[in-house]
Amino acid sequence: MTLLHFTKPLNPRSRPDLTLLPQDVFWLILDYLTPEDIIRCRRVSLLWNAAFGDPPLLARMLKIHFPWTDEAQSLQLAGALKLTLHDARRLHDKVAARYHRLRKGNPLSVRKLPMCNEIGDSGQHTWLRVPPWTFHASHLSNRIQRGFPEAMWSHEDGLLVYPNKQHHFVSMMDVKKNQLYLVPFVMGGKVVRRIRLHLQLLVIEWAQESTLYRPDHRGRVHGHFASSYDIIRKYDGNWSIVPRNEWQIVNTGHPIGENDRFFSAHNRDYYVVYVWQPSRSLNQADTTPRELLTVWDISKRSSYRPSIGAGEAALAMGEKRENFPSMIARFDFEGLSHIGLRQREAPSMQGLHITNDGKSIIITKCQNTWLSMDNVIGLPRVIRTTFPLQGQGPHRQEVTNLILPPYRSNSNIDASFISPALLFVDDWYGLIAQQLDDNSGVSFCLHFNVLEWFEHADKDDQNDLPLKLTIQTKFKSQVTRENLDFSGTGKISAGENYVIGENRNNQLVIYRFD
Structure with a gap:
């Protein structure tokens, strides 16, 4: 995964951070990431954990990468907004893990x-x-x-x-x-x-x-x-x-x-x-x-x-x-x-x-x-x-x-x-x-x-x-x-x-x- 590099800080008191970008720009970058990348990004810091675990973001990723799954089809826009942090991560990570195991041929x-x-x-x-x-x-x-x-x-x-x-x-x-x-x-x-x-x-x-x-x-x-x-x-x-x-x-x-x-x-x-x-x-x-x-x-x-x-x-x-x-x-x-x-x-x-x-x-x-x-x-x-x-x-x-x-x-x-x-x-x-x-x-x-x-x-x-x-x-x-x-x-x-x-x-x- 390649991160953006800035020539100067966005805030003199803080270091540049991918998650501080405007939401539409941030989501454009997410189109280049796999579901496994999303899970790994949550391990970088508390700030990344919150940004890459946002329920609307995870609902969107499910619909982009796994639109045929029961989990993605059950998510409507209103339902995605009402998802709790725990439910959003559980659904996204469950589907991502399933297809990771299928690609490896290793059953759970x-x-x-x-x-x-x-x-x-x-x-x-x-x-x-x-x-x-x-x-x-x-x-x-x-x-x-x-x-x-x-x-x-x-x-x-x-x-x-x-x-x-x-x-x-x-x-x-x-x-x-x-x-x-x-x-x-x-x-x-x-x-x-x-x-x-x-x-x-x-x-x-x-x-x-x-x-x-x-x-x-x-x-x-x-x-x-x-x-x-x-x-x-x-x-x-x-x-x-x-x-x-x-x-x-x-x-x-x-x-x-x-x-x-x-x-x-x-x-x-x-x-x-x-x-x-x-x-x-x-x-x-x-x-x-x-x-x-x-x-x-x-x-x-x-x-x-x-x-x-x-x-x-x-x-x-x-x-x-x-x-x-x-x-x-x-x-x-x-x-x-x-x-x-x-x-x-x-x-x-x-x-x-x-x-x-x-x-x-x-x-x-x-x-x-x-x-x-x-x-x-x-x-x-x-x-x-x-x-x-x-x-x-x-x-x-x-x-x-x-x-x-x-x-x-x-x-x-x-x-x-x-x-x-x-x-x-x-x-x-x-x-x-x-x-x-x-x-x-x-x-x-x-x-x-x-x-x-x-x-x-x-x-x-x-x-x-x-x-x-x-x-x-x-x-x-x-x-x-x-x-x-x-x-x-x-x-x-x-x-x-x-x-x-x-x-x-x-x-x-x-x-x-x-």
């Missing part, structure tokens, strides 16, 4: 939340992750490199839902307020397969613990269902979790087995599920998998519980049948072939979404192009297919310029697109997950060194190679640190001041930067 705190073990006290599975594909078109030769199990947790807008080991229940945490809520999901006789929170609607997919039958060596078959819960913010800022309805995931065709793959998505009113089942044919030459996509209307609250056959009881209580969740569209292998979405033995699906307006379904495919002559840098070919939610009307297929990380687990099915401007790691193939906070521009990228990975191809420690976490901010700063805390499932989720992942000890890990 690390919290670990134990999650429930997959095997319960009864010796049976209580939490059973949906198995990932073993082959995928986003990889060279379709063979998945450095895969991960699916994450049994979900995070959206500061709300984290996970299997809480302390309470042996599905819990929801408000990460910002550090408040915990128990989800009213009864665990008895159920095996949870997946948890997803989206648009303040929580969907828990689960199977009945009892086995329907065991057709062959490919595993047991169970009845699969889904339960939904509305997440409602109350007038006091706390949250209420209200059961909405329940439906059977597949009520036609073969039930889902332990080794079958299924992927789903939902918005506030609809639910879509794609089921991929390895061939159960006695003919060993027939390896064609069974595929089915169904769409459900889940918009109405209902007491109908198909898992216990309570439909007649609900009707007897005066509930209308049209309130029950209902299947509104079904695509078998012929329907999927017609719109070019049949996956067969080499899946390429890496995105399944319902538009927020409830009119269309979008399926994204990701294909490796390293052997393609027209793509020498090896970026994937990402194809998006959009078709009407109820299957009536034309479909649209387009090759996009967007980028997806290679498929490494089922958590990649809802992976965010990566803009080429944010592709700041050495090699696309080393990407595992990336999260961008749109409001603040803070980006977290989990990746690994591809060359190092292939150098250890014949060694037992290949999967033990450390991952790397790269953090980028709007200031174009970028820092990379080795990371072992997020190597459990390869999934991260983040806000402006925190990032969440899972380690190999079945613990959720939260890095907080303020």
